[in-house]
Amino acid sequence: MIFLKLALKSIQNRRVSTLLTLFSIALSVCLLLTVEKIKRSAEEGFTQTISQTDLIVGARSGPMNLLLYTVFNIGSATNNISWKTYEEIKKHPAVEWTIPYSLGDGHRGYRVVGTTQDFFDHYHFRGDKQPEFQEGKGLADLWDVVLGAEVARVYKYKLNDPIVVSHGVTKTEGILHHDDKPFRIKGILKPTGTALDRAVYVSLEGLEALHMDWKDGAVPTPEQQIKPEQIKKEDLKVQSITAFFLRTKSRIETLRLQRELNNYKEEPLLAIIPGVALSELWKGLSYAEQAFRIISWVVVVIGLVAMLIALLTSLNERRREMAILRSLGAGTNHIVMLLVLESTLITFFGALAGFGFYLSGLLVLENWLIKEFGIYVNALDVRGMDLIYIGATLVAGVLVGFIPALQARLSSLKDGLSVRV
Amino acid sequence: MNPIIDISNIEFQYSGAEKPTLNIQQFQIQKGEKIFLFGPSGGGKSTLLEILAGILVPQKGQVSILGQNLNQLSSVERDQFRAGHLGYIFQSFNLIPYLNVRENIELPLHLSPLRRSRLGDNLTQKKEFHHIVTALGIDHLIEKKVTELSVGQAQRVAVARALYGKPELILADEPTSSLDHDHREKFIHLLFRICEESKTTVLFVSHDRSLEKMFDRSVKLSEINQVGQS
Known part of the structure; x- marks a missing residue:
């Protein structure tokens, strides 16, 4: 040529x-x-911040609200779910696993999430990826805390550093600190590029222990304060959680279970399918x-x-x-x-x-x-x-x-x- | 014997021009002839060459080369005809600047299957190439960039390219005007010697009559061109 x-x-x-x-x-x-x-x-x-979760269940509010405060740690829940309800649904024959999820406190602008070992065992994102530790390990003791990658990077935290959780979530430093009950950093997650990087994880009991001595939402007076070393994990009884993630044994049961949960008699619940809600949300943001x-x-x-x-x-x-x-x-x-x-x-x-x-x-x-x-x-x-x-x-x-x-x-x-x- | 060039009653006028540039009743060149066509600059010499090359088409009359009536060919066919049967040499700047000497000389073979088939297989092609460049004394230059050549060397490369693949007719448009006098004669001797081997016809156009005597026949353009005579 x-x-x-x-x-x-x-x-x-x-x-x-x-x-x-x-x-x-x-x-x-x-x-x-x-x-x-x-x-x-x-x-x-x-949209891949959460995967393999078939339903997100919370107290009845709007679906977007539920999605935002569970998956993205944005906004707040209007109500909680009782521990009893959670336990019952967990035993439902169609359910494979659940991850309890409690919100409410913050750490220097980041959400504190109360959860259990289930979170590290079952939470998935970007298909089949799971949270992994770059340092340390999971939540064993009452005062253990695991940090998302961004939290650790921004504040240059290292393993075994003490951390103080603030009451409520503020953009900057909190006003009410739970400084009587510091946590210890026992693990730091690898960066994931999702909202996981921007959260602090504690056990449900730990979250409960923080507020043990609070009465009717008021800060305890020095006399009422209970020392952290006096609190034992066994003594704590989790009363309620904010929401939970759920995996069904078979995908075809998802819709039926969603309907069932939305009509749950004991408590007003809302169950959403995260994938669908996430795509809808993204379209609005693009x-x-x-x-x-x-x-x-x-x-x-x-x-x-x-x-x-x-x-x-x-x-x-x-x-x-x-x-x-x-x-x-x-x-x-x-x-x-x-x-x-x-x-x-x-x-x-x-x-x-x-x-x-x-x-x-x-x-x-x-x-x-x-x-x-x-x-x-x-x-x-x-x-x-x-x-x-x-x-x-x-x-x-x-x-x-x-x-x-x-x-x-x-x-x-x-x-x-x-x-x- | 049939003439290699046969022009009858052509009239050519550039679009937008007030009067025709050429009006030639009859002009013939026989095979193997070496013709010197002269006339002043702007007299229509180049126009006539472009008509013979099939680049321009006269509004009237017939142009026939090697018995082929150019009017009957489409423009694509005229391009192929030119590629196969005609070698063209310009006054200067004959060579494609980004090809070396060898690539320049070989270019017509790529553009014309006819020229290729005349030389036969690769070996014959190589022999012919070697023969031409040796005869023209440019065999030591073939891998050079054309920008490194002198004017005289460049014109000899142009001759080699025009002749490679044995076209029947060479049209030369003042190819010596950029050379000094001694080199002009040498150049024409060289051109003739190599053309005689293959009985190639040469139509040489110039305004400089000093070379006239070297040719078989000399034609004054104004004598055949009716324009401007009346």
Whole structure:
């Protein structure tokens, strides 16, 4: 294919301007793919925050409210579920496992979650991933605490550091501290890129013990205070929890169980299916990402315009070359083909380089992104959408290439063989 | 014997021009002839060459090359005809700047299956290539960049490219005007020697009559062109 060879040699000959054009296309493709990736990772981090949980059950309120305060630790529960109800549902024949979940206190802006070993055994996110410890282990003793990765990183906590829990959750430091009853850090979770990183986990009993000496929601006076060493795990009786996660033995039972729980006689309950609710919520939040995508397409257009300008400005000095080719028997369609091939090659290698930048950049920054931003990216997870974007850029490049090509055809027809340069 | 070029009653006018550039009743060249066509600059010499090359099509009349009436061919067929049967040499800047000497010379073979088939297999192609570059004294230059050549060397490369694949007709548009006098004569001797081997016809166009005597026949364009005579 002589014209392919000619096109390659020709763009090689204009190495500097070609490289600049190629680089600008590469950068725009890289940006486009990165925006797409981050958007997808954010969406996955969001919708995959919880998985393998079939129902989330709480006191009756709105489904969004229940989802937000359980999965994302945002907002608060209007009411609790009694421990008795929880125990009963746990024994339901259709239930495989449950994770109790109690909220109410905070630590320096982060939620304190009261739960049990069930949480570490059964909680799943992003498909089959489970919370893992980067240091330490789970909750064994009453005053043990496990930190989400972000909490540990932001406040530079280490194992066995004492931690004071505040009453209620405030954005910054709390006002009422349970400083009479400090916890000890016994474990730090690995970063997950989900809301798990932004919570502090204690046992249900620990949470109960904090408020043991409280009367009617009031702070105990010094005389009423019970010393932490006086409290034994065995003495504590958990009265209520905020909500719980539930897994059915078989997925087909989910809907039936949901209906059953929503009509629970003893207590008004609400059961929601997290996957459905999460997707609905995400759709409402995805305006910003649309704007990003539009901006990155504009950048691709700018890259292609740069190529167009480079090719158009080179046309005049190439008129002689076109006349020589014509004299050797090339038709005007060959001239068009030659120039379209050139722009196609530039776009192709540009897009390829952009894809390369994107992949290598992600591979290098993968760990940093999850640590610093809690964004979980899997660089090697290339989707059909990425290829469609690269393909769309290529098609656009070929189409843009027709502009200088048809221009060259026009001037070649006008010049014939007699160009005076 | 049939003429290799046979022009009858052509009239050509550029679009937008007030009067025709060419109006030629009759003009013939026989096979193997070396013709010197002269006339002042702007007199229509290049226009005539472009008509013969099938780049321009006259509004009236017939142009026939090697017995083929160019008017009957489509533009794509004319391009193929030119690629197969004609070698064209410009005044200067004959070479594609991003190809080396060898690639420039081999270019017409890639563009014309006819030129390729005339030379037969690879071995014959190589022999012919070697023969041409040796005869033109450019065998030591073939891997060079064309931008490193002198004007005289570049023109000899242009001749090699025009002749590679044995086209029947060479159209040369003032190929010596960028050379000094001594080199002009040498260049034409070289061109003739190599053309005679394969009985290639040469139509050489120039405004400089000092070379006239080297040719078989000399034609003054104004004598055959009716435009401007009346």
